[in-house]
Amino acid sequence: MEMLEIKNLHAGIEGKEILKGVDLSVGKGTVHAIMGPNGAGKSTLSGVLTGRPDYKVTGGSAFYNGKDLLSMSPEERSWAGLFLSFQYPIEIPGVSITNFMKSAVNARRKALGLPELKPAEFLRLLREKMAFVQMKSEFAKRDVNVGFSGGEKKRNEIFQMAMLEPSLAILDETDSGLDVDALKIVADGVNALRNSERSFIIITHYQKLLEYIRPDVVHVLKEGRIVMTGGPELADKIWKEGFESING
Amino acid sequence: MDDFLKDITAQEYKEGFVTEIEQDYVPAGLNEDIIRTISAIKKEPQWLLDFRLDAFRKWQNMKEPRWGHLDMPEIDYQNIIYYAAPKKDSDRPSEIDPALMETFDKLGIPLNEREALAGVRPKEDRQVAVDAVFDSVSVKTTFRKALADKGIIFCSFSEAVQEHPDLVRKYLASVVPSGDNFFAALNSAVFSDGSFCYIPKGVKCPMDLSSYFRINASGTGQFERTLIIADEGSQLSYMEGCTAPMRDENQLHAAVVEIIVEKDADVRYSTVQNWYPGDAQGRGGILNLVTKRGICRGEGAHLSWTQVETGSAITWKYPSTILKGDYSTSEFYSVALTNNYQQADTGTKMIHIGRGTRSRIVSKGISAGHSQNSYRGLVRMNPGAKGARNYSQCDSLLIGPLCGAHTFPVIRNGCPSAIVEHEATTSKISEDQMFYCGQRGIPPEEAVGLIVNGYAREVLSRLPMEFAVEAQKLLSVSLEGAIG
Amino acid sequence: MDKVFVIGRDAVPERVHLQAGEKLRWTLLYDDSLCDSSAVAVRTEIELCGPGADADIAGLYLCRGDSVIDFDITVRHSSGGCTSRQLFKGMAGGNSKAGFDGLIYVAPDAQKTKAFQENHTILLSDTAHIRTQPQLEIYADDVECSHGATTGYLNPDEQFYMRSRGIPEDEARRLQILSFISPILQRLPEETAREIEDSL
Numbered sequence: 001m002e003m004l005e006i007k008n009l010h011a012g013i014e015g016k017e018i019l020k021g022v023d024l025s026v027g028k029g030t031v032h033a034i035m036g037p038n039g040a041g042k043s044t045l046s047g048v049l050t051g052r053p054d055y056k057v058t059g060g061s062a063f064y065n066g067k068d069l070l071s072m073s074p075e076e077r078s079w080a081g082l083f084l085s086f087q088y089p090i091e092i093p094g095v096s097i098t099n100f101m102k103s104a105v106n107a108r109r110k111a112l113g114l115p116e117l118k119p120a121e122f123l124r125l126l127r128e129k130m131a132f133v134q135m136k137s138e139f140a141k142r143d144v145n146v147g148f149s150g151g152e153k154k155r156n157e158i159f160q161m162a163m164l165e166p167s168l169a170i171l172d173e174t175d176s177g178l179d180v181d182a183l184k185i186v187a188d189g190v191n192a193l194r195n196s197e198r199s200f201i202i203i204t205h206y207q208k209l210l211e212y213i214r215p216d217v218v219h220v221l222k223e224g225r226i227v228m229t230g231g232p233e234l235a236d237k238i239w240k241e242g243f244e245s246i247n248g
Numbered sequence: 249m250d251d252f253l254k255d256i257t258a259q260e261y262k263e264g265f266v267t268e269i270e271q272d273y274v275p276a277g278l279n280e281d282i283i284r285t286i287s288a289i290k291k292e293p294q295w296l297l298d299f300r301l302d303a304f305r306k307w308q309n310m311k312e313p314r315w316g317h318l319d320m321p322e323i324d325y326q327n328i329i330y331y332a333a334p335k336k337d338s339d340r341p342s343e344i345d346p347a348l349m350e351t352f353d354k355l356g357i358p359l360n361e362r363e364a365l366a367g368v369r370p371k372e373d374r375q376v377a378v379d380a381v382f383d384s385v386s387v388k389t390t391f392r393k394a395l396a397d398k399g400i401i402f403c404s405f406s407e408a409v410q411e412h413p414d415l416v417r418k419y420l421a422s423v424v425p426s427g428d429n430f431f432a433a434l435n436s437a438v439f440s441d442g443s444f445c446y447i448p449k450g451v452k453c454p455m456d457l458s459s460y461f462r463i464n465a466s467g468t469g470q471f472e473r474t475l476i477i478a479d480e481g482s483q484l485s486y487m488e489g490c491t492a493p494m495r496d497e498n499q500l501h502a503a504v505v506e507i508i509v510e511k512d513a514d515v516r517y518s519t520v521q522n523w524y525p526g527d528a529q530g531r532g533g534i535l536n537l538v539t540k541r542g543i544c545r546g547e548g549a550h551l552s553w554t555q556v557e558t559g560s561a562i563t564w565k566y567p568s569t570i571l572k573g574d575y576s577t578s579e580f581y582s583v584a585l586t587n588n589y590q591q592a593d594t595g596t597k598m599i600h601i602g603r604g605t606r607s608r609i610v611s612k613g614i615s616a617g618h619s620q621n622s623y624r625g626l627v628r629m630n631p632g633a634k635g636a637r638n639y640s641q642c643d644s645l646l647i648g649p650l651c652g653a654h655t656f657p658v659i660r661n662g663c664p665s666a667i668v669e670h671e672a673t674t675s676k677i678s679e680d681q682m683f684y685c686g687q688r689g690i691p692p693e694e695a696v697g698l699i700v701n702g703y704a705r706e707v708l709s710r711l712p713m714e715f716a717v718e719a720q721k722l723l724s725v726s727l728e729g730a731i732g
Numbered sequence: 733m734d735k736v737f738v739i740g741r742d743a744v745p746e747r748v749h750l751q752a753g754e755k756l757r758w759t760l761l762y763d764d765s766l767c768d769s770s771a772v773a774v775r776t777e778i779e780l781c782g783p784g785a786d787a788d789i790a791g792l793y794l795c796r797g798d799s800v801i802d803f804d805i806t807v808r809h810s811s812g813g814c815t816s817r818q819l820f821k822g823m824a825g826g827n828s829k830a831g832f833d834g835l836i837y838v839a840p841d842a843q844k845t846k847a848f849q850e851n852h853t854i855l856l857s858d859t860a861h862i863r864t865q866p867q868l869e870i871y872a873d874d875v876e877c878s879h880g881a882t883t884g885y886l887n888p889d890e891q892f893y894m895r896s897r898g899i900p901e902d903e904a905r906r907l908q909i910l911s912f913i914s915p916i917l918q919r920l921p922e923e924t925a926r927e928i929e930d931s932l
Contacts, residue, residue, distance in 0.1 A: 050687050053679060074686030083687075090684035094702025103698055104688040111689070143702070160688060317869075629883075631858055646873035649843070655868040659883055662862075664855040667884035674870050674877040 001066060003028045003199055004049075004168060010059035011048045017058065018044040020224035026168065029196040033210055033235060034203045036221035037243045042203045043087060045221070046172040050084040051077050064168070078104075079111040083166030085157040087173040092144040097156065100144045101126060101163050108164065129162040133189050151182035158189040169193075170201045175209035187212030207239040220246045260725055264494030264524055267351045267464050271383070274331040276467065280304065283437055286331050290406050290440075293413060303426035303436030310430045316564050316593040317622040317654055321498055323535070328500060330438045332465040333385040348387050352380050355491060357460045359388045375455040376487070376714070377402055381472055382462050384440035391455065401446040402457055405473050408444035415446055419477055423506040423541045423570070431502040431564075432539040435471045439504065442472035447482035447513070456485045456712055461503075463492035463523075463534065469500035476506070478513035480546065485516045487715055490559075492524040496532045498561060503538045511546025511573060516554070518711050519567075520719050523559035525726070530589025530618070533561025540567035544576030547602070551576075554710045556719040557584040557592060558726040566624065568597035571605035571636075581707040582611045583719075585700075585726050586619030586651070595625035595657075600633035600666065609640035612704050615651035616727060622654040629666035636663060642672040645703055647696065647727070697724035733757065736920055739801075740767030744776050752782025752811070759919040760791040764799035764828065765931055771799070777806040783813035791820040792916040794928070795828030795860070802831040807849075812842045812872070818849040821913055825856035831863040836879065840871040849879040854886060854912060886912075906932045 004026040011019040018041045026032050036042050047055045049062060051074040062069040064080060072080065092100065105125070106116045117125065126140060133155050145153055154174055161169050171190070175183055190200065190213050202213060210218075210232065218234040219226045220243070228234065228246050238246065274285050283304055287297040312320070334345055344359065352359050357378055377391035379402065386404030395402045401412060408416050426436035443459040463470045478484050492499060501523065509515050517540075526533025536559070542551040553567040569578035580596035598607040607627070615621040627638045644653035655672045677699050685695035701708070701720050708716050733755065737744050739762040750756055756778065764770070778787050793801050807816045816836070824830040836847045853862045866879040886908045894904035909932055910917070917925045 052683055074683055075689050075691050078687055078689035086684065086687075090678075090680045092681055092684070092699060092702055094705030095698055099698070100685075100688070103685075103690045103694060107691060107694060108689040164688065644868075644870070646870070646875075649841070649873050651873070652869070652871045654870060655866075655879070657866065657881070659864045659881060660861070661853070661855050661864075661883040662860075664858060664860070664885055666855075668882065669884075670866070670879075670881040672866070672868060672879050674868060674875060676873040676875075 002026060003065060005063045006060070008060040009048065009057070009062060011044060011055055011057045013044065013055055018224055019048065021060065022221070022224070022226055024219065024226060026199050026201060029199060030216045031194065031200045031202065031213065033215035033218045034201060034221050035205070035207070035218060035235065035238055038205070040221045041224045042221055043172055046084055046170045046203055049170060050074060050082060075107065078164070079108050081167035083161050083164055083169040085154070085161060085169065085171045085174050087176065089145045089153040089157055091146045093146050095144050096141050097144055098126060098140045101160065104160070105163060125163065129159055132162050132192070133159045134185055135159055150177035151179065154178055154182065154186055158186050162189065162193060167197060168199045168201070170203065172203045173205065174202070175204055175206060183209060184212060207235040210235045222246065260728055261494060261524060263355060263491035263522065265354070266493040267347055269345060269347045269464070270335040271332050271465055272335055273329050273465070276329045277326045278328070278330060278438065282330055286438060286440060289331065290409070292409060295417060296409060299421070299426065300437050303433050306427040307430065307433035307437055310427070310433055312430050316624070317620060317656070318562055318564065318591050318593050320562060321535075323500060325434075329465070329468040330471065331440055332383040332468045334382060334387075344388055348382060351382070351462065351464075352387070352460070355460070355462065359390060376458050377455055378458045378460055379404055379443040380460050380462070381441055381443070383465050383468060383470065386441045386443070389443075395453075398451055398454060399448040400451060400453060401444065403444055405439075405442040405444045405475065408475070412444070412446070415477065416444065416475065419475055419506065419508055421506070423508060423543050424504050424539050429539060431537045432504050435473060435502050435504045435539070439471045439473040442474045442503070444474070445476045445484070445486070447478045447484050449479045450481045452483040453485070456487055458487040458489065461488070461490040463499055463501065466495060466497070469502065472503045474503070474505040476515065476517075477508045478510060478515045480510045481512045483514045485712060486518070487712060488517070488519045489522065491522050492534050494524050494527070494532065498533060498535050500535050501537070505538070505540040507542030507551060509542060509544045509546070509549040509551045512548040513546070514550045515542065516552045517542070517567070518715055519555040519557075520711075520715055520722065521555065521557045521559050521563070522722060525559045525590050526561040526588065528588045530561070533590070534559065536560035536563045536565060538565040540565065541570070542568070542578075543570040544573050544578060546573040547575055549573045549576040550578065552579040552581070552710070553596065554581040554707065555583070556707070556711070556722065557582070557594060558722045560592070561590060563592040563594050565594045566596055568599070569607065570599045570601065571607060572601045574602040575604040576602055577606045579608045580610070581710045583614070583704040583707045583723070584611070584621055585614040585723055586616065586621045587726055588617040588619060590619045592620070593622045593624055595623045597626040598628070598638055600627075600629045600636040600638070603632065603634045603636070605633055605636045607638045609638070609642070610706055611640075611642040612707055613642070613644040613653055614647065614700055614703070615644065615653045616647035618650050620652040620654070622656060623672075624656045626658045626660070627668050627670070628660045629663040629668060631662045633663045634665050636666040638668045640670040642670070643703070644672070644674045645700065646674065646676045693728070696727055700724075700727060735759070736761065736924070738766065738924070739772055739774055740769060744774055746776055748776070748778045750778065750780050750782070750785035750787060753784040754782070755786045755788075757788045758790070759916065760789070760803075761920060761924070762791070762793040762795075762801050763928060763931070764795050764797050764801070767799070770797070773802045773804065775804040777808060778816075779808040779810055780814035780816065782811050785811065785814045787816040789816075789818045790916045790919055792913055793820070793822040793830055795822070795824045795830050796826050798827045800829045802833070804833045806835045806837060807847065809836070809838045809842045809845045809847060813844045814842070815846040816848070819915065820851045821916055822851075822853040822862065823856060823909065823913070824853065824860040824862050827857075827859045829861045829863070831865075833865045833867070834879070835867045835869060836877055838870040838872050838875055838877065842872050843874040845872065845875040845877065847875070847877045851881045852912075853883045854909075855883060856885075
């Protein structure tokens with residue numbers, strides 16, 4: 001059984017169908033890249049998988065470790081190990097990163113039947129993971145994403161991923177708006193988190209990020225369907241020839 | 249988000265218990281005899297009885313104010329007991345009934361100084377002196393002696409009348425005249441107890457002072473009077489808390505707080521108002537109709553109001569400051585949360601009289617369920633308030649489609665060198681924020697608590713530490729049921 | 733419904749109902765030097781009754797003598813999906829009294845309302861008085877509503893800047909006032925705008 005099994009998934013927003021029968025399998029410990037032109041349905045796919053309320057599923061199925069993903073609430077999916085690095089991270093004024101992560105980590109532990117972390121344990125974990133993404137410790141006191149630069153927001157997403165240790169992380173356009181240095185920090189973070197148990201879906205418009213994070217499998221999403229699947233070389237081909245060269 | 253917006257479940261109000269204790273009552277009803285009886289029980293001097301009777305006559309010619317954005321139930325003033333006090337053991341009149349000790353203990357208000365001093369409770373790492381008022385009487389005022397060593401007077405209002413009549417007579421009704429408004433007049437006629445505090449010149453109060461008001465008896469109202477005087481150059485942080493049992497009847501709480509801040513003195517007054525709010529169907533709850541006002545009398549005086557209002561069926565309350573001294577300053581920081589059928593009409597008045605006076609208003613309203621939440625404020629710049637400034641920010645957060653959030657500020661400017669700025673916004677918790685929290689594993693109810701606490705952060709951070717923690721919990725608890 | 737009302741000359745309708753998709757653009761002008769009566773009250777209620785209705789109301793009040801002006805403007809969002817903007821700017825000198833009451837009312841279920849209101853005033857004399865009362869009364873949650881109000885005086889830094897460039901004090905003041913009222917001046921017919929400019 002694959003970790004994630006998506007069959008003939010149809011979904012849309014406000015009555016408009018965007019995903020028109022997506023099939024995708026992601027095995028344990030693999031890195032999949034999903035590339036595609038604007039409007040292909042990349043963000044819809046990440047939204048549907050994580051349970052964004054404005055997206056409506058109209059057909060098909062998605063199973064995650066054998067569980068029906070589509071019937072679960074966003075937080076249940078999170079507890080099951082699904083993580084989304086948002087393309088546009090959300091601001092929560094007045095809530096510090098520390099408090100936000102404390103709530104997240106402990107809600108998850110509670111759901112998994114584990115005791116809450118003691119404050120000292122939590123702070124140790126927080127510091128360790130902040131160092132991991134090269135965030136300064138003052139950062140933890142700042143309000144979640146409020147007044148962050150584009151790079152800081154994305155780094156904050158990777159930091160949260162490191163805190164929550166998901167089994168499947170979806171990175172939605174994490175490279176957009178990043179300069180090369182920030183891109184490298186993000187990529188280093190992801191690479192360090194790669195292991196035989198953890199999988200990634202990297203959604204991107206460009207192949208730049210894929211030079212730093214080499215995927216095992218590359219898919220091309222076009223007009224709501226996966227039209228081609230190949231190895232890392234497919235990303236290079238797209239980079240050279242553009243999406244127009246891909247015909248499903 | 250509408251999918252999980254419901255408002256059915258009852259709130260958890262853990263302070264809603266009743267203390268079984270024998271009480272002395274005066275008969276229900278209001279007339280001159282009742283007032284004479286209350287005054288006699290308290291062995292008051294003639295001038296104070298005259299003050300009460302004068303206020304009562306004014307009150308008889310006044311009408312209940314109806315300008316609030318409130319649906320007020322009919323109050324039958326002849327059906328209220330105006331004085332109720334726990335019976336004293338005639339053999340040991342100076343001892344506090346163990347049932348009362350236990351009650352305040354349960355409410356987290358230690359009346360035992362030794363215990364508080366020895367730090368038996370981990371949260372008492374900072375000392376707080378408390379005047380504990382149970383229905384119509386002050387049960388105990390802690391740390392009186394330690395404070396007296398610094399010349400600070402902290403005692404119940406009744407004791408102050410006996411022991412410091414000159415001070416009381418000088419300042420009583422000097423900020424809130426007895427005929428100021430309907431409820432202030434009522435209070436002036438029938439007030440029973442409350443706290444009195446005098447900080448002498450140049451003294452920095454070594455600990456936070458506090459009043460804790462507890463309504464217990466059924467059929468009664470609470471009419472306490474607080475008088476705080478901060479003499480020149482003194483400093484004080486004052487906290488006020490309150491709770492009441494859960495009952496199907498409405499109970500009236502009509503208090504008056506007066507604060508006098510002299511030259512260069514600094515007073516910070518914080519309230520966490522947690523009166524019983526009524527049940528999820530809007531039955532019962534306290535009618536909290538309160539007049540709070542301070543005056544910055546001298547140059548450079550500073551008065552700051554911070555309030556977290558989560559309780560009461562109805563809140564009608566406008567802690568205000570008269571900025572008389574030149575360059576005096578004042579702030580009003582408020583969080584008012586209403587859920588179920590609660591109604592709040594609260595805000596402030598900043599009256600600028602002196603030159604270079606400054607004030608700042610930050611109000612955060614949160615409405616959920618079927619509740620109505622209004623900010624009402626007045627900023628007045630008198631012609632002499634040269635160079636005065638005010639800045640106000642009033643935000644409203646709506647949780648669910650059935651509640652209301654309203655903003656009614658008034659600005660009056662008669663001074664061409666004054667500046668007043670007011671901004672107000674209305675918003676709801678965004679679906680994006682909820683989804684972001686959910687994706688990180690935070691369930692909806694907890695996410696709302698987190699977001700609301702974040703929204704109120706600017707105000708909560710003004711509270712003394714132990715109060716801030718309590719206020720945060722209270723905000724989350726009070727929202728229970730707002731999201732199902 | 734693009735209309736300019738000169739208070740004292742044109743009557744402002746007391747009630748207007750906007751149906752779905754209808755748009756209203758009003759500019760109210762009160763200039764006490766143009767108006768015979770010294771005490772004027774302008775009261776109007778604009779109700780947005782169908783989705784897509786839009787109200788854009790601006791007002792300018794210039795009070796320099798002994799005049800008393802009171803605006804009482806209600807914008808009632810009875811239907812969801814409507815937008816409204818109010819921008820009122822006033823100046824009070826002499827012995828004048830200028831009052832502005834503005835209410836944004838959002839009815840239950842009038843979701844997706846966008847309503848904004850601003851009132852900015854300048855007090856020019858010790859004996860004039862400004863009162864402003866911007867109000868929000870909101871019974872729906874999925875709305876974007878705000879109001880802002882300021883009252884103050886002409887910025888002395890700006891004045892000094894202009895004077896240091898050789899602009900005489902009176903002219904500097906005139907320019908400042910002009911810049912303050914220009915967002916509304918622009919909505920007036922050229923001739924009226926010029927008249928006001930000249931009168932400053």
